[in-house]
Amino acid sequence: MYERAIAFKVSIGDILNAVFHASSGGYDPNYADIAGKKVNRVNLIAKLAKEADDLVVEDGTGKIKVVLFGAPLLADVGDTVRVIGKIREMNGERFIAAEVVRRVEEKELELRKIELSK
DSSP: OOOOOOOEEOOHHHHHHSEEEOOOSTTOOOEEEETTEEEOEEEEEEEEEEETTEEEEEOSSOEEEEEOTTOOEESOTTSEEEEEEEEEEETTEEEEEEEEEEEOOTHHHHHHHHHHHO
C-alpha cells in the first residue's frame, strides 16, 4: 500500500535555499533538504500572483512558480492561498507541482509566519 508523503509546512525561502536532490529513479522521490528533513511535499500559504504566463506564490521570504498539471485552481490572482504539492526542479528552476491551490483567509498567512518562526 502506498502512503502519501507528509506535506511539510515550510516557507518559500526554505524551499529556494535548500539543497535539492533529484530522484535517481525507481520509487525514490525528489526532495529538498530542509532543516535536516527530506521534504518532497509542501503545504504553503502565500499570495497568488501572475508573472507573464506563470502562476507564482509569494510569502515574504521568496516567490516560486506553481504548475497545476490538471489540479483545480480554487482561487483568483491576489488571493491568499494554501498550496499543497511537490517540489520539482527543471532546468535549474524550482517550482511546485500543485495538487491543490485553494483560497484561505488573509490571516492564515500571518498565522503561518508566526508558526514558522518558532
